[in-house]
Amino acid sequence: MAKAAVETRKAFTPGKIAGLTLRNRTIRAGCFEGMCEKGNCTDLLIEHHRAVAAGGIGMTTVSYVSVSESARAYGHEMWMRREILPDLQRLTSAVHKEGAAASVQLGHCGYFASKHDTGFQPVGASRRFNLFRISFPKPMTEDDIKKVTQDFANAALLAREAGFDAVEVHSGHGYLLSQFLSPYTNKRKDIYGGSLENRMRFPAGVVRAVRQAMGPDFPVMVKMNVTDGIKGGIEIDDAVAIARRFEAEGASGLVPSCGFTSKTPFMMMRGNRPILEFAAADKDFIRRFGLLFFGNIIVQEFTYKNLFLMQEALKIAKAVKIPVALVGGICSVNDLETAMNAGFEFVELGRATIRDPDIVNKWQKAEVMAADCDHCNRCVAVMNGGPVYCVCNKKGHLKRRIGSKGIDASKYRASALI
Numbered sequence: 336m337a338k339a340a341v342e343t344r345k346a347f348t349p350g351k352i353a354g355l356t357l358r359n360r361t362i363r364a365g366c367f368e369g370m371c372e373k374g375n376c377t378d379l380l381i382e383h384h385r386a387v388a389a390g391g392i393g394m395t396t397v398s399y400v401s402v403s404e405s406a407r408a409y410g411h412e413m414w415m416r417r418e419i420l421p422d423l424q425r426l427t428s429a430v431h432k433e434g435a436a437a438s439v440q441l442g443h444c445g446y447f448a449s450k451h452d453t454g455f456q457p458v459g460a461s462r463r464f465n466l467f468r469i470s471f472p473k474p475m476t477e478d479d480i481k482k483v484t485q486d487f488a489n490a491a492l493l494a495r496e497a498g499f500d501a502v503e504v505h506s507g508h509g510y511l512l513s514q515f516l517s518p519y520t521n522k523r524k525d526i527y528g529g530s531l532e533n534r535m536r537f538p539a540g541v542v543r544a545v546r547q548a549m550g551p552d553f554p555v556m557v558k559m560n561v562t563d564g565i566k567g568g569i570e571i572d573d574a575v576a577i578a579r580r581f582e583a584e585g586a587s588g589l590v591p592s593c594g595f596t597s598k599t600p601f602m603m604m605r606g607n608r609p610i611l612e613f614a615a616a617d618k619d620f621i622r623r624f625g626l627l628f629f630g631n632i633i634v635q636e637f638t639y640k641n642l643f644l645m646q647e648a649l650k651i652a653k654a655v656k657i658p659v660a661l662v663g664g665i666c667s668v669n670d671l672e673t674a675m676n677a678g679f680e681f682v683e684l685g686r687a688t689i690r691d692p693d694i695v696n697k698w699q700k701a702e703v704m705a706a707d708c709d710h711c712n713r714c715v716a717v718m719n720g721g722p723v724y725c726v727c728n729k730k731g732h733l734k735r736r737i738g739s740k741g742i743d744a745s746k747y748r749a750s751a752l753i
């Protein structure tokens with residue numbers, strides 16, 4: 336493929352989400368960075384996103400930021416609060432100086448929240464055993480629902496004050512909003528459970544509240560599941576109706592994804608299951624033991640293929656008028672081109688940018704045509720205990736072993752992690 340031809344491809348032309356124009360159509364997918372010691376916005380996190388921005392991405396997404404302290408799954412997960420505003424402002428201005436836009440993924444872990452790390456009792460749609468945290472959540476009351484809805488709106492307002500150009504509401508992967516959408520976890524008998532209309536009530540209300548808080552032009556993306564990958568969970572027909580509802584409530588763009596963190600965690604990534612590394616990074620003795628001995632049975636395998644969500648995401652794209660970003664297995668210039676030709680306005684890149692933060696520049700300049708990520712997914716294991724990084728060197732060997740106590744972020748230079 337000739338260099339000039341690559342530079343003029345649609346993926347490298349500006350794209351619009353609501354009132355925001357991105358320099359190209361690539362977005363760094365929300366990938367939990369594990370860099371927020373004590374829930375703070377650290378220098379490591381700032382440098383990580385600055386580097387991704389310098390690498391040519393159109394917009395980088397700061398990942399899984401909790402809308403409240405109690406809603407976190409990890410101690411090293413950030414939560415939105417005024418106290419960290421100056422550091423968030425440093426992050427967004429570092430990203431802007433490199434020519435990219437900055438988004439923040441806002442979420443609530445629901446019954447995946449960790450009482451051990453936060454000291455708070457996890458809440459959820461219904462009282463249902465949670466294998467991920469080995470606990471039962473408290474079913475949310477009407478007041479809890481109102482409070483969390485307001486927390487999302489407040490977090491979005493704070494994000495804009497911090498200089499973020501967009502927010503992404505996380506309504507997939509089995510987190511709180513997904514727990515309400517999914518009949519697998521939502522067993523409620525009130526107006527928030529039962530029919531799809533009822534199950535959508537709370538997540539739709541969150542999108543509406545965020546839209547109302549932000550005004551008409553601010554980009555509000557929503558990440559959602561096309562399938563939970565579990566019996567009795569969300570499937571594509573429901574997902575199409577959910578996508579339409581999010582659009583009607585004011586979403587500016589959608590990111591169709593899949594998988595349920597506690598049941599089918601590798602569905603959203605596909606490829607290798609790094610069970611040993613997962614066990615090593617887990618601080619919980621029971622879970623570590625369970626993973627070591629039963630990991631291969633408990634953690635389901637999903638075969639990797641490029642553009643693995645394309646068919647389902649197309650069904651969503653056809654059902655709505657707002658831009659849809661394709662995520663999942665986009666690893667080469669050919670993949671970008673296939674996604675653009677299929678009609679997607681944007682693509683989101685996860686592991687390709689963890690493997691090489693400069694990958695978009697390299698693709699645009701035709702220095703390389705594909706990322707050399709081999710989907711070993713060890714990056715997913717390390718982020719449980721500390722900062723995310725690509726564990727493989729070019730030959731695919733382990734670069735660094737994870738200790739059973741996880742990784743102390745302060746011991747690593749940001750440049751060594753990206």
Ligand SMILES: Cc1cc2nc3c(=O)[nH]c(=O)nc-3n(C[C@H](O)[C@H](O)[C@H](O)COP(=O)(O)O)c2cc1C
Nearest residue numbers: 364365366367398399603663664684685686714715
């Ligand atoms: C290390 C890692 C962390 C991730 N953390 C998140 C997250 O916090 N929120 C989210 O929505 N998706 C998360 N994902 C999923 C990605 O956003 C993306 O959907 C998935 O990796 C597929 O895209 P890819 O093939 O480009 O990697 C994570 C993926 C990886 C590899």
